[in-house]
Amino acid sequence: xxxxxxxxxxxxxxxxxxxxxxxxxxxxxxxxxxxxxxxxxxxxxxxxxxxxxxxxxxxxxxxxxxxxxxxxxxxxxxxxxxxxxxxxxxxxxxxxxxxxxxxxxxxxxxxxxxxxxxxxxxxxxxxxxxxxxxxxxxxxxxxxxxxxxxxxxxxxxxxxxxxxxxxxxxxxxxxxxxxxxxxxxxxxxxxxxxxxxxxxxxxxxxxxxxxxxxxxxxxxxxxxxxxxxxxxxxxxxxxxxxxxxxxxxxxxxxxxxxxxxxxxxxxxxxxxxxxxxxxxxxxxxxxxxxxxxxxxxxxxxxxxxxxxxxxxxxxxxxxxxxxxxxxxxxxxxxxxxxxxxxxxxxxxxxxxxxxxxxxxxxxxxxxxxxxxxxxxxxxxxxxxxxxxxxxxxxxxxxxxxxxxxxxxxxxxxxxxxxxxxxxxxxxxxxxxxxxxxxxxxxxxxxxxxxxxxxxxxxxxxxxxxxxxxxxxxxxxxxxxxxxxxxxxxx
Numbered sequence: 001x002x003x004x005x006x007x008x009x010x011x012x013x014x015x016x017x018x019x020x021x022x023x024x025x026x027x028x029x030x031x032x033x034x035x036x037x038x039x040x041x042x043x044x045x046x047x048x049x050x051x052x053x054x055x056x057x058x059x060x061x062x063x064x065x066x067x068x069x070x071x072x073x074x075x076x077x078x079x080x081x082x083x084x085x086x087x088x089x090x091x092x093x094x095x096x097x098x099x100x101x102x103x104x105x106x107x108x109x110x111x112x113x114x115x116x117x118x119x120x121x122x123x124x125x126x127x128x129x130x131x132x133x134x135x136x137x138x139x140x141x142x143x144x145x146x147x148x149x150x151x152x153x154x155x156x157x158x159x160x161x162x163x164x165x166x167x168x169x170x171x172x173x174x175x176x177x178x179x180x181x182x183x184x185x186x187x188x189x190x191x192x193x194x195x196x197x198x199x200x201x202x203x204x205x206x207x208x209x210x211x212x213x214x215x216x217x218x219x220x221x222x223x224x225x226x227x228x229x230x231x232x233x234x235x236x237x238x239x240x241x242x243x244x245x246x247x248x249x250x251x252x253x254x255x256x257x258x259x260x261x262x263x264x265x266x267x268x269x270x271x272x273x274x275x276x277x278x279x280x281x282x283x284x285x286x287x288x289x290x291x292x293x294x295x296x297x298x299x300x301x302x303x304x305x306x307x308x309x310x311x312x313x314x315x316x317x318x319x320x321x322x323x324x325x326x327x328x329x330x331x332x333x334x335x336x337x338x339x340x341x342x343x344x345x346x347x348x349x350x351x352x353x354x355x356x357x358x359x360x361x362x363x364x365x366x367x368x369x370x371x372x373x374x375x376x377x378x379x380x381x382x383x384x385x386x387x388x389x390x391x392x393x394x395x396x397x398x399x400x401x402x403x404x405x406x407x408x409x410x411x412x413x414x415x416x417x418x419x420x421x422x423x424x425x426x427x428x429x430x431x432x433x434x435x436x437x438x439x440x441x442x443x444x445x446x447x448x449x450x451x452x453x454x455x456x457x458x459x460x461x462x463x464x465x466x467x468x469x470x471x472x473x474x475x476x477x478x479x480x481x482x483x484x485x486x487x488x489x490x
Contacts, residue, residue, distance in 0.1 A: 025053045033060070041428075044485050069221045072288055076319035079284040079293075080114045093120040093310045100417045102335040103442065107312060109331060110440065113324040115314040116280065122272030123307030124446055128409070128453045130249050133242070133267040134164060140234045140269075141167035147177045149233040149282040151210075153226065153423070154245035155182040156192040157199045161246050169203040179294075180207035181285055183227045184214075190252050208289045211435075225318055227285060228434035230267075230423050231278050239278040241437055242267035242421055243345075243410045259404060261376060266343075266409035266453065268421055270311070274439065277313035281437055284315070309443035316424065317435030325424045325438055326431040329412065330356045338415045339366035341454055345408045347371050348383045348427035348487045358394035366397070370457050372407045373400040380427065382483035385476075392466040399461035407457065411450065418442050419450050428487060 029049045034042040049056035095104075107118045127133035141148060141164070148171055157165055172178045180200060187193045187209075200207045210227035212219045232240040244265035250256045251263065270278065280296065287293045316324035333340055333356040340360050347369065349357070361367040369391065375381025388398060401407035411421040422438035424430045 022053050025057055026050060029057075029060075047485065072221070073319060075288045076284070079287055080320075093118050098417075100335075100415075100442075102337075103418065106328070106331045106335065106440075110312055110314050110324070110328060113314075113322050113327065114320050115312055115324065116277035118310055118312040118440075119273040119277070120310045121307050122270060122274045122309040122311045122441075122443075124271075124309055124311075124441070124443075125269040126446075126449050126453060127242075127267040127269070128264070128456065130244060130263065130265050131160075133240075133244055133265065134161070134246070136269060137232055137240055137246075137267075138164045138167045140232075140238055140240070141171055144171050144176045144234050146235045147179075147233075148235075149179050149231070149279060149286075151181040151227075151229055151231045151282050151285060152246050153183045153186045153228045153230060154190065154247050155180070155196065156187060156190050156245075156247040156252065157196040158192055158248045158252055160248040164246055165199055165203070168205060172203055172205050178203075178205040179282075179286060180205055181210050181227075181282070181289065182207070184209040184212040185223060186226055186228070190247070192247075192252055208286075210285060210289055212289075222433075224433060226434050227317075228423050228430065229281070229285070229437045231282050231437060233275060233279045233282060236279060237271065237275060239270045239275040240267055241270070241278055241423070241439060243408050243423060256376070259374075261374075261404050261406055263406045263408045264401075266411055266421065268439070270439075272307050272309070272311070274309075274311035274313060277311070278437070278439075281313060281315050285435070288319075309441055309446055311442075312440045314420075314422075314438040314440060315436070316431075316438065318433060319435065323431045325422075325436055326350070326353060328420065328438065328440065329353060329426065332412070332414045332418060332420065333357055333360050336360055336365055336414045339368070339413075341368045341370075341413045342426065343370040343407070343409050343411050343454070343457065344426040345372060345406060345410070346377070346380050346384065346425040346427045346429070347387065348380060348429075348484075349387065350428055350431065353426065354387065354390065357396060358390060361391075361395035367395065368397045368399065368454075370399045370401060370407060370409075370454075370461065372403070372405070373462070374403040374406070376406055379483045379486050382480045383487035384427075386480040386484040388464065388469055389466070392464070392469060398464040399458060400464055401457060401461045405460075409453075409457075413447060413450055413454070416444065416447050419447055 026049070029046060033045045045060055049060065111117060127136060148168065150168070168178055187196065211221065211225060213221065213223045230241055230244060242265065244267045249262045276296070283294045283296065314324055314328055330352055357367060371384065391398060410424055411419060413419045419441045420438050421441065422436060424436035424438050430436055
């Protein structure tokens with residue numbers, strides 16, 4: 001009996017200790033979690049911690065901070081200061097009519113947040129076909145004479161991308177300086193990762209992983225902070241950027257092949273002073289990963305270009321104190337006078353963006369959103385769907401790009417004046433966790449060309465109506481709303 005009593009007392013003691021620990025966890029969470037976080041993000045974390053305290057705390061300690069390591073943040077500040085100092089006072093844009101009166105404050109906002117200056121004299125060519133964009137980049141590599149700066153979130157060797165890698169190797173052998181950056185975990189998840197590393201090593205080019213997560217080598221940070229940029233600069237004179245990774249359009253996965261999924265992207269080829277801005281961003285990332293600060297090439301933000309486009313490179317990510325891309329998007333939506341057209345494969349806005357978009361629609365503007373009919377990421381897809389009802393009720397026109405294609409393009413247009421293209425999705429991951437690149441562009445010719453691309457999306461989409469959406473089942477609606485909570489846990 002004494003043993004039973006002792007065991008019972010011991011169990012009661014353990015239970016009491018666990019209750020006290022549980023209580024302490026909840027109190028500490030209420031104090032720590034909301035600090036410097038959006039209310040919706042803090043609430044999502046608190047719910048996780050309150051429902052599953054120990055699991056929630058462990059997850060919060062691993063992925064609860066959206067800050068890069070201290071050394072990386074220091075380098076980012078150094079390069080930001082360098083860019084601002086070396087481009088201070090440079091502004092080659094002629095503000096001739098029809099210069100939008102609302103654009104000047106947005107240009108200054110971008111500049112204040114760490115962007116390059118707005119520069120004129122640029123030219124651009126649009127690519128809305130993946131193979132055509134890949135072929136154009138490959139051909140540009142074959143024509144390189146001095147330098148190649150290649151930075152992609154995913155850079156993977158397969159049968160589709162083999163000519164791209166062959167062209168890089170040929171360029172290296174003829175004396176072109178080739179530098180390559182690719183995201184570590186972004187590539188690690190695909191079967192071609194080891195094959196790609198072997199190929200890069202065999203080529204003899206200098207290459208590095210971006211944001212490597214290698215605890216055994218002392219390289220530790222939040223594992224889901226990723227460099228999502230796509231940039232290629234050739235001879236300091238031509239640059240490519242947009243949404244496309246260097247990988248087969250099915251992304252090499254058997255489950256994608258089983259569903260016949262194909263990704264449709266959007267890339268832009270730039271010439272003119274804006275090339276120097278994109279190259280400066282590559283230099284930033286190269287310095288962050290290698291401690292080598294490259295000399296700026298012959299391209300200059302101060303050079304006079306021969307094109308008719310005004311462009312401003314806007315970097316964003318956890319290395320910046322503000323959410324540069326989110327602030328840019330919201331400012332443009334609020335500035336719109338006639339129409340806003342948004343294209344994003346992953347649309348999970350925070351409250352500020354949701355209010356900006358619905359306010360524009362409720363103010364009588366034409367607001368269109370292009371998303372995919374199907375999704376490749378379960379929780380993001382269902383979280384995205386949870387916003388459709390509010391958008392439709394506000395008057396936003398939603399187009400669902402028909403399956404089995406994933407519309408992976410990322411761009412927006414404001415009236416007939418300004419466009420933004422780049423690597424950034426319109427979701428909380430791109431606003432907070434991923435390093436992104438956006439380019440704001442003013443120029444009628446570019447907008448007209450982008451209108452043609454938007455019309456091609458329309459022709460391959462079906463419009464979602466509020467009546468049809470309200471007929472979805474209870475289970476589907478509940479799943480969407482639960483997924484919405486997970487999207488806010490950052």
